[in-house]
Amino acid sequence: MTTSAELFEQACRYIPGGVNSPVRAFKGMDRAPRFIERAQGAYLFDVEDNRYVDYVGSWGPMITGHADPEVLDAVRKRLDDGLSFGTPTAIETTMAELICELLPTIEMVRMVNSGTEATMSAVRLARGYTGRDKIVKFEGNYHGHTDSLLVKAGSGALTHGEPSSPGIPASLAEHTVTLSYNDLEAVEACFEEIGDQIAGIIVEPVAGNMNCIPPAPDFLKGLRRICNEYGSVLIFDEVMTGFRVALGGAQAHYGVMPDLTCLGKIVGGGMPVGAFGGSREIMSWISPLGPVYQAGTLAGNPLAMAAGVTLLNKLREPGFHDALAQRVDTLCAGLEARAEAAGVDMITQRVGGMFGLFFTHQTRVDNFAQVTACDAEMFRRFFSRMLDQGVYLAPSPFEAGFMSSAHSPEDIQKTLDGAEKAFDTLGRT
Numbered sequence: 001m002t003t004s005a006e007l008f009e010q011a012c013r014y015i016p017g018g019v020n021s022p023v024r025a026f027k028g029m030d031r032a033p034r035f036i037e038r039a040q041g042a043y044l045f046d047v048e049d050n051r052y053v054d055y056v057g058s059w060g061p062m063i064t065g066h067a068d069p070e071v072l073d074a075v076r077k078r079l080d081d082g083l084s085f086g087t088p089t090a091i092e093t094t095m096a097e098l099i100c101e102l103l104p105t106i107e108m109v110r111m112v113n114s115g116t117e118a119t120m121s122a123v124r125l126a127r128g129y130t131g132r133d134k135i136v137k138f139e140g141n142y143h144g145h146t147d148s149l150l151v152k153a154g155s156g157a158l159t160h161g162e163p164s165s166p167g168i169p170a171s172l173a174e175h176t177v178t179l180s181y182n183d184l185e186a187v188e189a190c191f192e193e194i195g196d197q198i199a200g201i202i203v204e205p206v207a208g209n210m211n212c213i214p215p216a217p218d219f220l221k222g223l224r225r226i227c228n229e230y231g232s233v234l235i236f237d238e239v240m241t242g243f244r245v246a247l248g249g250a251q252a253h254y255g256v257m258p259d260l261t262c263l264g265k266i267v268g269g270g271m272p273v274g275a276f277g278g279s280r281e282i283m284s285w286i287s288p289l290g291p292v293y294q295a296g297t298l299a300g301n302p303l304a305m306a307a308g309v310t311l312l313n314k315l316r317e318p319g320f321h322d323a324l325a326q327r328v329d330t331l332c333a334g335l336e337a338r339a340e341a342a343g344v345d346m347i348t349q350r351v352g353g354m355f356g357l358f359f360t361h362q363t364r365v366d367n368f369a370q371v372t373a374c375d376a377e378m379f380r381r382f383f384s385r386m387l388d389q390g391v392y393l394a395p396s397p398f399e400a401g402f403m404s405s406a407h408s409p410e411d412i413q414k415t416l417d418g419a420e421k422a423f424d425t426l427g428r429t
């Protein structure tokens with residue numbers, strides 16, 4: 001039997017870092033990434049046939065569990081008709097109508113192939129619509145790897161952004177202002193200074209790419225007010241939160257309405273899909289209706305639409321999201337109790353179907369600086385020990401965890417039993 005470690009070694013010869021997306025590489029961990037052969041419900045099975053209770057869910061889409069039979073069936077049914085036509089298909093309108101119904105701030109929507117494409121296009125649209133260049137984002141929020149959004153803060157709120165990666169021109173990054181998450185005063189100060197140059201604010205309404213950080217009370221409302229005042233476009237990046245923290249996403253959960261919304265992950269049911277949408281007025285600026293160019297050879301792919309439409313319809317079952325949040329509560333409360341019993345400083349934060357674990361003596365974690373003050377080494381040891389116990393957490397202290405409706409009480413109990421052993425040995429190496 002070929003092991004994960006052997007497969008990883010082979011992969012590293014041909015693929016940079018052995019992976020097609022960096023976080024999969026288990027960087028900083030004391031072992032090679034698991035090579036997964038198949039998945040079912042709450043479980044991943046690796047090439048050595050080890051079974052793991054999975055809290056990554058392909059990084060979010062698998063909200064009803066892996067290999068959902070109804071989603072697979074929908075894809076199978078369309079398969080023999082062909083994979084892609086490059087023409088309009090009826091199912092694209094079915095998908096668009098469904099998204100507009102579930103997220104009423106979206107009156108028109110364009111399908112793309114990834115979350116990155118969704119945010120990239122939304123930012124272009126905000127710039128085109130307002131005729132302004134500057135974008136405000138928040139430190140520790142991740143919006144995919146598009147140039148304008150892969151930018152970190154300068155030394156002060158109003159200094160020009162610096163690229164976070166070689167290959168991004170400084171002359172482009174300087175149009176991105178990065179502020180601290182949950183710091184409304186900084187946003188106000190920034191707009192007072194340069195508000196008339198700001199095309200829009202892009203924000204993860206629950207931050208899920210620096211562990212799991214909910215918005216402070218009134219943070220999102222404040223962003224809405226400021227955007228109204230200055231005529232800037234408020235963009236919610238709901239690639240992660242969409243259909244997960246509530247059927248209507250974080251905007252429904254917190255009752256704050258953005259101008260544009262970016263979607264990904266769940267909307268494609270596990271296929272490569274993203275979407276961006278908003279008011280008819282703003283979306284009318286998109287090509288071919290308007291002058292802002294955006295396109296995609298495989299966008300609205302019929303198999304991907306079939307998977308996404310089927311999954312979204314499943315989530316409409318009354319009580320689905322309450323039950324998901326209940327499972328997250330049981331898991332998080334159980335983890336906190338076991339950490340406390342073992343004398344380990346750990347807290348959890350959660351919103352709906354997403355959660356995060358923080359090894360810290362802080363009682364709340366609100367921003368990037370506080371996340372980076374947590375004990376990352378402790379997390380890594382915990383992660384490895386949980387993997388040994390058959391529990392697959394995201395291999396990074398900066399990622400949120402995802403629950404699915406396929407996680408049974410027994411799966412959660414197994415996770416808690418594993419955590420009890422892991423916490424007990426955490427002090428030791």
Ligand code: PMP
Binds near residue numbers: 059
């Ligand atoms: N926005 C958010 C909030 C995300 O979490 C991600 C991916 N994790 C993206 C955008 C980028 O999506 P993709 O990886 O599909 O390009």
